[in-house]
Amino acid sequence: MVPLSQLPVPLPNQPPVGYHLEHGDISVFSTTTACHTAINERDKFLGKTRCVICGYYGSVIQPCHIINPEEGTWSDLQHRGWIPRVLPQHEPRNSLILCGNHDSYFDGYDFFIRFFPEVSLISLCFESSINKKQIQKFVVVNYSDHPNLRKFHGKAIALDIKDRHAPFPSLFIIHEMRARGFHPFAPTNPDMPNDIAWQDWILSESVFDDVSHSFKRNSLPHDGNSSVTIQAQPQFLPATTNAGGV
Numbered sequence: 001m002v003p004l005s006q007l008p009v010p011l012p013n014q015p016p017v018g019y020h021l022e023h024g025d026i027s028v029f030s031t032t033t034a035c036h037t038a039i040n041e042r043d044k045f046l047g048k049t050r051c052v053i054c055g056y057y058g059s060v061i062q063p064c065h066i067i068n069p070e071e072g073t074w075s076d077l078q079h080r081g082w083i084p085r086v087l088p089q090h091e092p093r094n095s096l097i098l099c100g101n102h103d104s105y106f107d108g109y110d111f112f113i114r115f116f117p118e119v120s121l122i123s124l125c126f127e128s129s130i131n132k133k134q135i136q137k138f139v140v141v142n143y144s145d146h147p148n149l150r151k152f153h154g155k156a157i158a159l160d161i162k163d164r165h166a167p168f169p170s171l172f173i174i175h176e177m178r179a180r181g182f183h184p185f186a187p188t189n190p191d192m193p194n195d196i197a198w199q200d201w202i203l204s205e206s207v208f209d210d211v212s213h214s215f216k217r218n219s220l221p222h223d224g225n226s227s228v229t230i231q232a233q234p235q236f237l238p239a240t241t242n243a244g245g246v
Contacts, residue, residue, distance in 0.1 A: 003166040003189035004114070004141060004206045007173060013080045015170040018117025039063045042165045043097035045158060045207050047219030051099035052158040053140060056200030060100040066171040067094065073174075082170045090167045101148070109179040113157065115169035117197065129183070136161045137196050138172070142177050143186050150202070154193045158202055160215055 003179055007016060014020070040049045040063070048057040067073060077083045081095075084244070098106060105111055118136045137156035142149040160166060207216055 001191040002194055004192045007176070009177075011082070011177070015082050015173070019115065019169045019173065023073075024087040029068055032090060035092050036063055037096050038092040038165050039097060041217075042092065042163055043158065043179045043203075045215055046205065047217075049097055050158070051102055052096050053102045053199065054099060055150055055158070055199070055205070055207075056099040062103065063092075063095045064098045064103045065094055066096065066167055067174050069094070071245075075202045077170075077174070079232045082174075083168055091121050093122065093168045094171060096159065096167055102213055105146065105149060106175075109175075109182040111140055111149050112140050114176065115161070115172055116137050117169070123241055135196070138167075138169075139192075139196055141176075141190060141192070143190065144183050145186070147189075154191075154196065155199045156202075157236075158207065158215060186198040225244050 043049055043052050044053070049061065050057040051061055074083070078085050115138050116136065138159040138161075139154065139156050140149070140152045142153035161169070180188075197203070198208060206213075208214055
């Protein structure tokens with residue numbers, strides 16, 4: 001285990017190294033429906049739109065904002081160069097598909113998602129205790145140490161920075177700062193695995209193709225001789241409704 005690197009505070013007027021806007025194209029949509037379609041297609045795995053954290057699919061999944069598009073916050077981030085000048089309600093890169101449970105935990109700041117760029121972490125936090133390369137993954141950090149989130153802690157979720165509609169990594173930094181403020185007595189640098197593995201469902205269902213280094217978006221070919229089927233993962237708490245949806 002290694003301690004999670006801490007980003008510099010106060011945050012700089014430009015995103016830290018590895019979090020700049022060159023990660024993919026800037027997407028522009030004129031309607032909420034078109035935006036939702038792009039999110040659903042981006043977060044589709046094995047033919048089904050799924051929660052990018054637990055893999056659940058079904059009626060209780062929805063696009064959720066990374067940060068709510070408050071006029072002041074969004075405008076300030078644009079002014080500082082953290083995000084492009086696009087409308088937040090029509091921007092799929094401010095959203096991700098979550099189940100009801102993880103939507104509630106995310107909006108409640110029980111956990112945050114840290115993007116690990118393909119650079120040495122020492123260049124981000126100036127800490128000599130961590131000096132290794134990390135591949136480009138979005139990783140769950142159970143900052144509140146919530147029991148229901150422990151099995152997801154320190155594992156990568158189903159987001160690909162190479163996708164043209166991949167979330168802006170910089171927005172997760174803003175969410176992280178807020179989560180830290182909600183838990184002032186939590187360890188500043190929680191322990192993380194030495195090697196970042198995928199979430200269990202991604203591995204068990206072979207959702208990631210190690211050859212092409214990409215997620216399998218389409219349904220698997222039906223094999224009449226096979227009895228194996230893809231099962232929706234059950235929700236671990238009753239689904240809740242909150243204001244975090246897009």
